[in-house]
Amino acid sequence: MATMRLEIVTAERLVYSEEVSSVVAPGFDGELGILPHHAPLLTLLKPGELRIRKDGQETLMAVTGGFMEVFENKVVVLADAAERDSEIDLARAEEALKRAKERIVARGADLNLEHALSSMRRAEARLKVARRRRGTTAGPTRPG
Numbered sequence: 001m002a003t004m005r006l007e008i009v010t011a012e013r014l015v016y017s018e019e020v021s022s023v024v025a026p027g028f029d030g031e032l033g034i035l036p037h038h039a040p041l042l043t044l045l046k047p048g049e050l051r052i053r054k055d056g057q058e059t060l061m062a063v064t065g066g067f068m069e070v071f072e073n074k075v076v077v078l079a080d081a082a083e084r085d086s087e088i089d090l091a092r093a094e095e096a097l098k099r100a101k102e103r104i105v106a107r108g109a110d111l112n113l114e115h116a117l118s119s120m121r122r123a124e125a126r127l128k129v130a131r132r133r134r135g136t137t138a139g140p141t142r143p144g
């Protein structure tokens, strides 16, 4: 079966480097499916779920934004942060979501709305991936 190289890196670490058969990534304008020998591509990612297929098995990762480049049968994801489903601390993500929502709802004088919304989206991406792995569905979340 055809494969391609997938590397997921952050400023801190090499998160993943394997031969895989497909990748579905959270592109800025919607989900992007990449198969081996895809045309060259450079795109922005938003916080969300990255699904990897390798040897018939699916691996889920949360990414919090960054870039994805496809070139010469290699996919490189340069992520702000990335965690495998098994690495996600569910309680920490729940706390981060709660904090961000509280900041938004309180509308304090020092509120940086963009910053708070970004925190919320990062936490939601982590919760979606962690809960999917645990076989429960993440409900929709709205500030307030």
Ligand code: ATP
Pocket: 012, 064, 081, 082, 083, 087, 088, 089, 090, 092, 093, 096, 119, 122, 123, 126
């Ligand atoms: P928090 O407020 O909980 O720190 P955050 O969204 O501000 O969350 P990031 O700045 O995106 O965190 O990530 C900082 C580091 O912490 C990264 O290395 C990231 O992989 C890790 N990280 C953040 N949240 C989690 C989590 N829930 N489970 C595992 N690792 C996490």
